[in-house]
Amino acid sequence: MPEGHTIHRLAAEFRARFAGRGVRVSSPQGKFGAAAALLDRSVLTDADAYGKHLFLHFGSGPGTRMVRVHLGLFGRLDFARTPNDDTVRLRINHRARIADLRGPTACELLEERASILSRLGPDPLRADADPDRAFQRIRRSRQPIAALLMDQKVIAGVGNVYRAEVLFRHRMSPEKSGQSVTRAEWELIWADLVGLMADGVRANRIDTVRPEHTPEAMGRPPRVDDHGGEVYVYRRAGLPCHVCGTEIRTTVLAARNLFWCPGCQGGLSSPPASPAR
DNA sequence: GCGGAATGTAGAT
């Protein structure tokens, strides 16, 4: 489930359940055992997210420690007891409240996080984000916009669903080069991501379909993606576009499955069929 | 039971 909205939501869950509490910290699976022992019985003071990275803060003053969690593709966090205790990398609990982390790409103890944050572009979910930082990188790049949107150094927190959906919403060809994206286009995309991702945090799913294009509005049977949200193109290859009826296509771009509508956005080797509305 | 896929990244080549 892990795009940026999920991680921000998880940070809020941690704050609500554990902030200010002394917590038990363990690693049933073992890989985080030594670090867990250091943190055990300390106070979880705060939790926050930057892009797809989750930071758990323990203690205060000079003894402050931090855990960085990155769920990667398979990682998950459960706030309830679940089977397979032996796969839990990190368990935090306060009385009956529990958080179990499984399968993360990263779970590590940190002294500082500046080195991590320096590798990340602005995060649309953070109030301190500067979208111009992202634009400066985009305008200097010949990479396709669909690759740049996935690059965490350019923009932090966007993943494969948001990249495909935001490009569709702006009728932008996935292969449009960064250099050719105008400031005005970028400002619209950024503003859209801020809104979509904030909605994602609230709803805990990714919904990108505008009211006028919902199945109800279009007189079609309702359907949602496996992840629970309603989308235009993501994982809809071979199905008709909600807007123009053209078959949604898929290819691999930036090592991930890209989905787009050739009718609304143009083909991967031809200019977009129509300008953004 | 096996194989493949999944909202991701880091490190080697």
Added chain:
DNA sequence: TCTACCTTCCGCT
């Protein structure tokens, strides 16, 4: 550009 890693789930035998 590739491969490795981490876990779950689903479809196929």
